[in-house]
Amino acid sequence: MTAILTRRSRQTLSGPAPSDEEFCYLLSGAAAAPDHGGLRPWRWILLRDRDRETLGACLAGEVVPERQEQVARKLLRAPLVAVLVFSPNVDHKVPEWEQLAAASSMMYAMQLLLHARDYGSIWRSGRLCESTAARELLGLAHTERLLGSLDIGTPDQSERLTRRARADVSDWVSTFSAAAAAVY
Template sequence: MGSARDAIASRRSQSKVTDVAPSHEEILEFVTVAARVADHSSLRPWRLIELRGAARERLGAAIAEAEHPGENREPSTKPLRAPLLIAVVSSRRESVKVAAWEQDAVASGIAHMLTLLLDEAGWGVMWRTGHYTRSSAVAAMHGLGEHERLLGWLYVGGKPDPKEGKGDGAPKRIDAREFVSVLQ
């Protein structure tokens, strides 16, 4: 088994995936582990929604409505780019100790942990967002409550064979000195 460092260092987003996806049971196992994310007061201010099959088509219709309100447009094909989409929802809880932004950060942490776990298990994954994550049509399609915000979707599928040239290239490295300072 590799280290967390190795898994993180080798992770990369997969913009193109194949038509296979992890099962609901596999997703539950990944979520059980991802839930170890730092969570002030253990509020668990998040939830995830699996979209497969026709649910992706309904999302395409909601995106079309968000992009062109009131117009009769063809559904967006964006949700059909992967066989499984996992909607990441910040589900804020009432708290005097934990601010809303911190609760959103916990939900983001769950999403990132899932990307690492899925990648390590051999699945291709990309976190996609867009202005329509804030639209009422997309929120209604997901059944979001007033206290919930859609943070995007994890697009999940099989990793394409690298010999087919569909990879997204090597992971990009940064010069950490540009982002880390020392306070004296």
């Protein structure tokens, strides 16, 4: 409960970020998220240093000249950009929507694990998810989709974060009664 109520998306991130080895270690835990059939219908592409600039230039090439610099800079907001690729097993009995739910669950588990290690992260989607050029640059198969990316790094420790209050979710829960429904 503490991890869930204290995790925040962090806009300002600097180094250090997890190494590739630490990222894989955390992913081995995140991969325990619910995944019907154990298909792991996802993969990550890690970008650091100049590789972030390459992807930024790729995305900038798809916008009007006045916005190119702004779009390119967005990929430099964190020392590690982890791109999540949805890679469904199209020949499996588990429906694609359920595989997408597994990929989403794993991503959230990764955010919680990063938070537990004092890293900050923020989920980004937008232009990256729709970019044909980024799909080509990153080598996606025709059955794969870009879901977004996690910007990962060390958050500004001077930011004071408060624990979120637990939400009143009672309006989002109901109880079914077959007797009241008189269906069968």
